[in-house]
Amino acid sequence: MPLCCWWNNPQEESKHFVLVLPEVFGVNSWVRSVVDRLAEQGIPALAMPLFARTAPELDLGYSEDDL
Numbered sequence: 001m002p003l004c005c006w007w008n009n010p011q012e013e014s015k016h017f018v019l020v021l022p023e024v025f026g027v028n029s030w031v032r033s034v035v036d037r038l039a040e041q042g043i044p045a046l047a048m049p050l051f052a053r054t055a056p057e058l059d060l061g062y063s064e065d066d067l
Contacts, residue, residue: 008039026058
């Protein structure tokens with residue numbers, strides 16, 4: 001099973017990047033927006049799901065229903 005990460009690299013080549021570790025809600029829209037905002041500043045970033053083995057599709061919001 002592939003590891004589904006969120007990657008945004010604004011540059012052709014880069015030796016460094018920021019690793020964004022999500023909380024219990026998974027690589028959700030807010031975590032993806034953090035990666036994208038870093039990339040807008042010229043910083044490559046990768047969000048990696050911490051619960052990929054047990055919940056590979058985890059993408060929760062912050063509403064009471066999601067909790």
